[in-house]
Structures are given as C-alpha cells and as structure tokens.
Amino acid sequence: MKKNIIKFKGLGLIILILFSNSFKAQFDAIYTQYMFNETFINPAYVGNKEAMDVTLLNRQQWTSFSGHPVTTAFSLHGPLSQSKMGLGISILNDQIGVLNRNLVYLNYAYRVKLSSNNVLALGLMGGIDNQTNKFSSLALNESGVNDDPQLANNGNIFAPNFGTGLFFNNKKFYAGLSLPRMIDNQVSFNNSESVTTTKVDFSKFTYHITCGNLFTLNESLKLKASGMLKIVKNAPIQLDLNANFFIEETLWAGLSYRTGSAISAIAGIQINKQFLICYSYDYGLNGTQKYFTGSNEIILNYLFSFKGKKIITPRYF
Numbered sequence: 001m002k003k004n005i006i007k008f009k010g011l012g013l014i015i016l017i018l019f020s021n022s023f024k025a026q027f028d029a030i031y032t033q034y035m036f037n038e039t040f041i042n043p044a045y046v047g048n049k050e051a052m053d054v055t056l057l058n059r060q061q062w063t064s065f066s067g068h069p070v071t072t073a074f075s076l077h078g079p080l081s082q083s084k085m086g087l088g089i090s091i092l093n094d095q096i097g098v099l100n101r102n103l104v105y106l107n108y109a110y111r112v113k114l115s116s117n118n119v120l121a122l123g124l125m126g127g128i129d130n131q132t133n134k135f136s137s138l139a140l141n142e143s144g145v146n147d148d149p150q151l152a153n154n155g156n157i158f159a160p161n162f163g164t165g166l167f168f169n170n171k172k173f174y175a176g177l178s179l180p181r182m183i184d185n186q187v188s189f190n191n192s193e194s195v196t197t198t199k200v201d202f203s204k205f206t207y208h209i210t211c212g213n214l215f216t217l218n219e220s221l222k223l224k225a226s227g228m229l230k231i232v233k234n235a236p237i238q239l240d241l242n243a244n245f246f247i248e249e250t251l252w253a254g255l256s257y258r259t260g261s262a263i264s265a266i267a268g269i270q271i272n273k274q275f276l277i278c279y280s281y282d283y284g285l286n287g288t289q290k291y292f293t294g295s296n297e298i299i300l301n302y303l304f305s306f307k308g309k310k311i312i313t314p315r316y317f
Contacts, residue, residue, distance in 0.1 A: 047086015
C-alpha cells in the first residue's frame with residue numbers, strides 16, 4: 001500500500017508506522033513525572049509507603065494536534081501484613097487517533113527489611129492488554145483502498161502480560177530494576193481478521209533502571225534528584241534526568257531532561273501531608289516542536305492513613 005494514498009483526518013503521521021503486515025500490540029507509555037509514582041514501571045514499588053496510595057495521571061501529548069496521544073493512568077496500592085507485603089492495581093488508557101489501548105494489572109511485592117531503615121522488595125505484576133483499532137474510520141482519498149484488509153480490521157485485541165522488578169529504598173535513597181512487560185504480543189493481519197501471537201522474547205525486553213536521592217540543602221529547601229534508564233536491544237538507550245526542589249515542605253519546582261526528546265518544567269504543591277498536585281510541561285528537542293505545541297501532564301496523589309497511624313512527613317519516594 002502506497003503511503004501517499006492515505007489522507008489522515010486528524011491523525012497526521014502518528015499511526016503511519018502501524019500500517020504494515022504486522023505490528024506490536026503493546027508499547028510503553030511515556031511519563032515525565034514517573035518519579036512520584038513508579039507503579040507502572042516497577043511492581044516492587046507497591047506498598048512502600050505507610051498508607052494506601054492513590055494516584056491519577058493525565059498526559060496530553062502534542063496538544064495542538066487533532067488525534068494527539070492522551071494517556072490516563074490510575075493506581076491504588078498499599079502495605080499488608082505489617083508492611084511485609086504490598087498489593088495494588090494499575091489501570092492505564094492510551095488513545096492515539098483511531099487506536100485505543102487499555103491495560104489492567106495486579107501488582108504484588110514482598111518486602112524484606114534489611115535493617116531499621118533499609119528495605120528490599122521483589123515485585124510481580126500480571127494482567128491484560130487490550131487494544132481496539134478503528135482503522136475503517138480513516139478518511140482515504142483514493143477509491144478502492146477501502147478494501148485493504150489492514151484498514152478494514154476493527155478488532156478488539158486481548159493479550160496477557162506480566163512483569164517483575166526489584167526495589168530498594170530507605171528514607172533518602174531508592175533504586176529499582178524492572179521488566180514491566182515480558183511478553184511480546186505481535187498482531188498479524190489476514191484479510192479482515194487479526195491474529196495475535198504471544199511469546200516471551202528475551203531480545204525484546206525493556207529494562208528500566210531507576211534511582212533517586214534526597215538532599216537536605218537547608219531547613220527550608222530539599223533537592224530530590226532522580227534518573228531512569230530504559231534499555232532495549234537494537235535501540236538507543238533513553239535517559240531521564242530530574243531535579244526537583246522542595247521548598248518549605250509545600251512547593252515543588254524542577255526540571256527534567258529526556259535524551260533526544262524533551263526538556264520539561266515541573267511545578268507542584270503539597271496541599272498537606274497527604275495530598276500532592278503536580279504539573280509538567282514538555283518542550284520537544286527532536287524537531288517536532290515546530291509542528292506541534294508541547295505536552296502537558298498533571299498528577300494527583302493522595303495518601304490514606306491507616307487507622308491508628310499518622311503520616312508524619314510527606315513521602316519523597
């Protein structure tokens with residue numbers, strides 16, 4: 001199929017890469033503010049706080065463009081059995097033009113106390129990936145192409161997935177290693193039907209390495225520095241570097257840099273010890289900024305204290 005016969009209505013080139021004989025049924029969503037909740041990156045993160053943690057995130061990417069990617073994520077997790085375990089659920093929705101993707105995962109972590117302050121957790125996650133493709137809604141500018149089986153397919157694709165991870169933390173430092181999705185789901189088109197192939201392919205694993213540290217600069221100013229590496233075979237290593245200042249235990253202000261992609265400004269307010277609102281704006285560095293405006297992301301995080309317990313201080317990790 002010639003690419004120049006397709007006229008996208010509000011889609012541009014976002015999904016052009018999907019029009020081949022096969023494509024992956026899953027892809028990793030992008031977050032700028034992953035450092036405030038790593039549940040979707042690492043299942044071992046669940047239960048690391050002394051309260052039930054609820055997070056809602058919404059990301060609007062390339063906001064001036066019709067059909068731009070929109071990511072909405074929700075997570076709920078907390079400690080069990082005197083913090084020896086953590087349990088949670090994560091739900092994600094990705095919309096990119098005519099593509100709609102949903103993920104629902106259960107997360108479990110077993111936490112080992114190495115000392116009074118140091119904890120090492122092993123986590124597992126498992127769930128379902130679902131993707132709906134409404135290719136037939138695309139506007140085409142040549143007759144006859146509507147018979148293309150790749151555009152006639154509007155199927156619902158369901159596929160299982162699972163992941164694992166390690167997470168170490170204390171009051172001022174954390175480090176994690178994870179494989180959030182270990183199954184490679186490939187979708188092939190055969191006439192108007194789609195066929196999903198599910199397999200574990202070690203060469204396609206995406207490794208996430210995260211770390212962060214809290215520096216107390218003075219009584220009213222703290223610095224939360226963090227970073228994340230994404231490593232996958234036959235692709236450039238992606239590095240996220242973040243520096244967030246915490247002012248008077250109330251205001252967050254910082255910068256983030258993603259290699260070859262974007263620089264971001266981050267601002268937030270700690271309403272109280274339990275409730276955080278944070279916003280980030282991404283400015284593209286890879287040439288897309290001249291075609292699209294930047295990306296907006298907002299995150300809401302709330303900690304529900306358990307009966308008989310108090311949240312003494314805002315949780316930094």
